[in-house]
Amino acid sequence: xxxxxxxxxxxxxISAAFTASLAMGTRQTFGLLLLPMQMENxxxxxxxxxxxxxxxxxxxxxxxxxGSLADKYGTGRVMAFGGIFYLLGCGIPGLWPNNASVLLGxxxxxxxxxxxxxxxxxxxxxGRMAPPEKRGELIGIASAGGSMGQAFMVPLVYQLSGAYGxxxxxxxxxxxxxxxxxxxxxxxxxxxxxxxxxxxxxALPGLARMSLADRDFALLTxxxxxxxxxxxxxxxxxxxxxxxxxxxxxxxxxxxxLIGLFNIPGSWLCGWLSGRMRPEMALGGIYLLRxxxxxIFAMATPTELGTMVFAAVMGFVWxxxxxxxxxAIAQRFxxxxxxxxxxxxxFSHQIGGFLGxxxxxxxxxxxxxxxxxxxxxxxxxGIAVVLNWMCRPPAQRALA
Numbered sequence: 001x002x003x004x005x006x007x008x009x010x011x012x013x014i015s016a017a018f019t020a021s022l023a024m025g026t027r028q029t030f031g032l033l034l035l036p037m038q039m040e041n042x043x044x045x046x047x048x049x050x051x052x053x054x055x056x057x058x059x060x061x062x063x064x065x066x067g068s069l070a071d072k073y074g075t076g077r078v079m080a081f082g083g084i085f086y087l088l089g090c091g092i093p094g095l096w097p098n099n100a101s102v103l104l105g106x107x108x109x110x111x112x113x114x115x116x117x118x119x120x121x122x123x124x125x126x127g128r129m130a131p132p133e134k135r136g137e138l139i140g141i142a143s144a145g146g147s148m149g150q151a152f153m154v155p156l157v158y159q160l161s162g163a164y165g166x167x168x169x170x171x172x173x174x175x176x177x178x179x180x181x182x183x184x185x186x187x188x189x190x191x192x193x194x195x196x197x198x199x200x201x202x203a204l205p206g207l208a209r210m211s212l213a214d215r216d217f218a219l220l221t222x223x224x225x226x227x228x229x230x231x232x233x234x235x236x237x238x239x240x241x242x243x244x245x246x247x248x249x250x251x252x253x254x255x256x257x258l259i260g261l262f263n264i265p266g267s268w269l270c271g272w273l274s275g276r277m278r279p280e281m282a283l284g285g286i287y288l289l290r291x292x293x294x295x296i297f298a299m300a301t302p303t304e305l306g307t308m309v310f311a312a313v314m315g316f317v318w319x320x321x322x323x324x325x326x327x328a329i330a331q332r333f334x335x336x337x338x339x340x341x342x343x344x345x346x347f348s349h350q351i352g353g354f355l356g357x358x359x360x361x362x363x364x365x366x367x368x369x370x371x372x373x374x375x376x377x378x379x380x381x382g383i384a385v386v387l388n389w390m391c392r393p394p395a396q397r398a399l400a
Contacts, residue, residue: 009129009138015186016122016142019079022180023117024319025149026086026173027055028260029157030106031236032253035243036166041097049361051107052236053354056228058111059118060350066115067124067339068204075125075339076189082117083180085109086173094171105170117180119143119319120346123326124339125188135330139323140271144264147319151260158253207337208344216391217341220280220328221348226287226384227321228352230294230377234314237360241370245302255311262315270320271327279328280391286317286324287388291381298374331394352380 030052037043070078089110093101115121123139130138153173160169211217239252273282297310329341360373 009126012129012187013126013138013142015183016126017144017148019082019117019180019183019187020119020122020142021147021149021152022177023082023086023114023149024119024147025151025153025260026090026177027110027114028149028235028256029153029169029173030055031239031256032154032158033161033166033169034236034240036161037097037102040165041167043097043099043102046361046365047099048102048106049236049364050358051102051105052232053358053361054103054107055111055114056232056350056353056357058108059115060228060347060353062112062115063120063346063350064204064208064340064343066121067341067343068207068337070121070124070188070339071337074188074190075121076184076187079117079121079184079187080181082113082115082121083177083184084113085116086113086177086180087175089113089174090170090177091174094167094169094174097167097170113177115343117184119322120326120342121339122187123323124335124342127326127330127338128335129188135335136276136323136327137268137272139326140268143267143271143319143323147260147263147267149260151257151264154253154256154260158250204340207340211333211341211344214332216280217329217332217345219387219391220283220325221345223283223287223384223387224321224325224345224349225352226380228349228354229356229380230290230352231318231356232353233356233360233373233377236357237364237370240364242302242307244369247302247304247307251304251307255307258308258311259315259318262312263318263320266316266318266320267323270317271323273324278391278393279324279331280388283321283324283328284385284388286320287381287384289317290314291378291385294374294381295378298378328391 034045034048037048038045066078086109089105089108092105092109122142126138126142127135157169157173160172212221235256238255242252242255243249270282270286293310293313297306300306325345326338326342329345330338333341360370363370363373
C-alpha cells in the first residue's frame, strides 16, 4: 500500500468512526428520554416506545437500500443524507414534542438517518478500502470508534435533559448530527475504481434471494435477530427498569455510558479475532456470554454495583457482532456488494429490535413491569448461539 493510499485509508477510518459515533450514540440516548418526555411534554410511554420500535424497523428496511446505493454511488454520499435525516429525526420532536412528532421524528426520520450514517455503512466502506490481511482489524477499529458516541452522547443528553428538558436535549442532538455531513466527504465519496457491485437498487431483490438461499448466510441472519432483540430492549427500557426497581435516576445513564465505554475495546477485539478464527464461532460465544449475563442480572436483586458489572460485561460484547458478521459475509461473498448484503442480514436484526422495543413498551403499559420479558431474551439468545455454531467454514461450504 503506497503512502497516499494509506493516508486516505486512515482519514476515512477516523471519519467513519466519528460519523458512526454520532449516528449510533444519538440513538442510544432515546431510552433516557422516555420518562422525561412523559412528565414534561405529555408524550405517552406507548407512543415513545412505539417510536423507538419503528426507528428499529425503518433502520432495518432502509439498510439494504442504503447499502445498495452506497455500493454503486459511494458511501460518503449516502452518509451525508444520513446527517440530514437525523437533523429532522431529532429536531421535529425537539421543537414540537408530542406523540405524533415523536413517531414521525424518532420513528421515521432517525431510522433513515442511522441506516444511512451508522456502523453498517462505515464498516462496509472500510472493509472495501482495507487490504484483506488487515480488513478484520480495521473494521474492528472503526466499530470501536463508533462506540465512543454512546460513551459521550449518553452523559451529555442526560445532563442537558436534567438542566433544560428532554426536548432541548433532542434539539442539541439534532444540531450535532450536522457534523456527519462534512465528515462523510472523507469516506469513499466515489466508488473505488475497478469495483463492480451487482447493480444497485435494481439488483437488490435478486441479491437478497441469492444470499438468503445460502444456508450459512441464512443462519447468520437468523442469529442476528437475537442481537437486535436483546440490545433494543436494553437500550430502550433498561433506564426505566432500573427506575421501577427503585434505583437512582442517574444509574440508567451510567449503565448506558459504561456499555459504550467497554464496547470500545470489545469491538476492536472482535474485529481482531475475525482475522484469526472463524467469525461464526466467535459470534456464538458472544451470544452465549450475553445471554448468561442477562439471565444472571434478571435473577438477581438490582444493585448499583451489580448493574455496573452487568453494563460492563454487556458493553464488552455489545456491538462486537457487527464486525464479526461483516467479516463472515465478506469471506463468503467478497466486498463489492458488502453494503447491500450486510443490509439484507441486518434486516433480521432490526425485526428483532422492533419486537424488543415495542413488546417491552406494551408490557410496561399494561403490567407496569418488565419481569415477563427477561426469560424471553434468554431463550432467544440461546437459539442464536446454536444457529451461529451450525455455520460451516467457507471452504467446507464450497465442497458440500
